[in-house]
Amino acid sequence: MIVRRYVVREMPEAVASIRRELGQDAVILSTRNIRVRKWLGLKSERRIEVMAAAKEDFAASAGANFGQALKKAMSEPRDVFTPAAPGPDAWSELTSELAEIKRMLAENRSKPTAPPLTAPEPHERWRAFLLAEGVDSVLADRWARMAVLGAEEAASATGPKEQLIGAVASDLGPLADPAPIRRDSRIVAFVGPTGVGKTTTIAKIAALHVLAGQRRVGLLTTDTFRIAAVEQLRTYADILNVPIAIADEPDDVPAALASLGACDLVLVDTAGRNFLHGSSIEQIKRMLSPIEADEVLLVVSLTTKPADALKMAKMAKPLGVDKFIFTKLDETESVGMIPSLVALCQWPVAYVTTGQNVPDDIDIVSVRDVLQAWKEARHDG
Ligand SMILES: Nc1nc2c(ncn2[C@@H]2O[C@H](COP(=O)(O)OP(=O)(O)OP(=O)(O)O)[C@@H](O)[C@H]2O)c(=O)[nH]1
Ligand SMILES: [Mg+2]
Known part of the structure; x- marks a missing residue:
């Protein structure tokens, strides 16, 4: 023993x-x-x-x-x-x-392991999720609160993700609806920072209209700033068999537009410039002024840092922007920038592009459709 x-x-x-x-x-x-x-x-x-x-x-x-x-x-x-x-x-x-x-x-x-004592509140969880998605911090706070309130009122008839999507969509109201080029718009200008996909998107929209056969499309480029920019658009014009005009200076615009007189949809390409510089915006404004576009579409790449995209959008206001086009959705998993910029600038979304293929990689979608991507996001609410 x-x-x-x-x-x-x-x-x-x-x-x-x-x-x-x-x-x-x-x-x-x-x-x-x-x-x-x-x-x-x-x-x-x-x-x-x-x-x-x-x-x-x-x-x-x-x-x-x-x-x-x-x-x-x-x-x-x-x-x-x-x-x-x-x-x-x-x-x-x-x-x-x-x-x-x-x-x-x-x-x-x-015994099961006790849950962590510091699990974040639903509001804090949603706020963190929205911030990670690229939503502006004030909006993230607002939409997280709305989602929590909605969840309490709905007594969980729908899932938490639907409540968030519903909160954002109801806050945006009609801005959440798709807003493609209007049928009564004849001249539509595309503006935006360098390399966001302005010319490619113009080619996609032109191709879709040519294929639909309902409107005679013409292209006008004011982008003589970048070497080969004119040739890029001319190549698309040749493939689609549509007329193209070039305006080097504001004074060239009347003649260029006159050459496209037979067209009932003129898509205007502009030079990609640094939108954080007021002087660049001034140059584009000078060029756009005689064009008198019916609609001005601001092209923003979804791969841009959200804070920079917001700064650029604010800088672009003097250009008379009406709507957004968001490009390169295929290159990101975060779509929070879309509702965020729509809410902050009060411009709806005309199109979202999803790749380099002309004309396939473009869609007319509502912000609601875009938000559905949140349902598949990693955060499970
Ligand atoms: N992945 C991806 N690439 C795109 C998309 N749209 C355009 N691109 C590519 O982005 C690059 C730039 O496109 P452009 O159309 O020349 O862009 P831009 O805004 O006209 O450029 P600048 O005129 O130089 O300012 C090209 O390689 C396009 O193929 C898109 O939706 N997804
Ligand atoms: Mg271009």
Whole structure:
């Protein structure tokens, strides 16, 4: 019979040591709270003293591993002594005590892990989601609040994602509806920063109208700023077999437009410039002024940083922008910029483009359709 004394901070620590050293059949003889002195006797700390017994030394029976087990046991701070052996009654009492401890430990292990105490509030979750999607911070806060309120009122007839989509769409009102080029618009100008896809989008729209065969399309380019820009548009004009005119200066515009007099839809390409510079906006404005476009569409790439896109959109206001075209949806997974810019600028969406293919990769979609992408987003509400 082996009896050992263990001084531990918590009971499970003692049970683990007893199992390891005295084996599965060991029994706990007694437990009591004690205080041990620390810091040269100036302080004391609470500990539990556990007396355990086994019929034989488990470590000794481990044979070849005994040396290792002994080294480990000796390196652990504990006192060991051998009192008189308990009688047969004490054995059965102690065995049932150990069985009870085993049962409690097993019960503890099977308990589900408690949820984190700091789970964010629904409002905070939605706000974080909208911010990650590129929504402006003031709007993210507003739409998150609306979604939470909507959820309370709807008593969860719909899922949380639908409530968010519903909140954004209802806040946008008619701005959430698709707004393609109007049938009564004859001259439509496309403006936007460099490389966002203005010329490609014009080619897509021209091609769709040519294929539909309902309107005679003409192209006018004012982009003589970039080498090969005219050739790029001319190539599309040749493929589609539509007339093209070029205006180098504002004074060239009347003659250029006159050459397209037979067309009932004139799509105007402009030079891509740095929209953060007021001087660039001024140049485009000077060029657009004699054109007197029925609609001005601001082309914004969805790969632009949302804060920059907002700055550019604000800069573009003097150009008389009516609607947005969002390009390169295929190159991003975040669509938050769409409702965000629509709400902040109060311009609806004419088209969304989804790739480089002319004319296939363009769609007339509502903001609501775009928001449906949130349903598939990683955040599961
Ligand atoms: N992935 C992707 N690429 C696009 C999309 N639209 C246009 N592009 C590509 O973007 C690049 C620039 O397109 P352009 O049409 O020349 O852009 P732009 O705004 O006219 O450029 P600048 O006239 O130089 O300002 C080209 O390689 C296009 O094929 C789109 O929806 N998705
Ligand atoms: Mg271009």
